[in-house]
Amino acid sequence: MTFILKxxxxxxxxxxxxxxxxxxxxxTMRVEYVYRTHSEYDxxxxxxxxKDYLAVVPxxxxxxxxxxxxxxxxxxxxxxxxxxxxxxSPPFPKDLFGAYRKGLFESRVKN
Numbered sequence: 001m002t003f004i005l006k007x008x009x010x011x012x013x014x015x016x017x018x019x020x021x022x023x024x025x026x027x028t029m030r031v032e033y034v035y036r037t038h039s040e041y042d043x044x045x046x047x048x049x050x051k052d053y054l055a056v057v058p059x060x061x062x063x064x065x066x067x068x069x070x071x072x073x074x075x076x077x078x079x080x081x082x083x084x085x086x087x088x089s090p091p092f093p094k095d096l097f098g099a100y101r102k103g104l105f106e107s108r109v110k111n
Contacts, residue, residue, distance in 0.1 A: 016099040019091040030065040
């Protein structure tokens with residue numbers, strides 16, 4: 001496949017590890033993120049000072065899949081569901097942010 005330099009609107013990380021309270025191993029979910037260039041990312045991070053972490057997540061997450069409640073029902077991405085999950089698992093927003101940064105800046109090319 002030929003490399004084409006272009007700026008996509010979003011990108012997907014298929015397996016984002018997320019902390020599950022009481023579980024030794026993280027769960028995984030599929031997350032669609034907003035694409036930013038390096039300079040856009042730096043400017044955006046600088047703008048985050050004094051912002052509530054839950055308010056920031058929708059600025060970089062566009063959607064998710066493979067996130068389910070205890071009954072196995074899919075939980076769609078929304079501010080309400082984000083708040084509910086963060087209440088149950090406080091590391092959740094940090095998990096999403098870590099995978100976002102890794103997806104933007106770490107190569108997916110395998111050696």
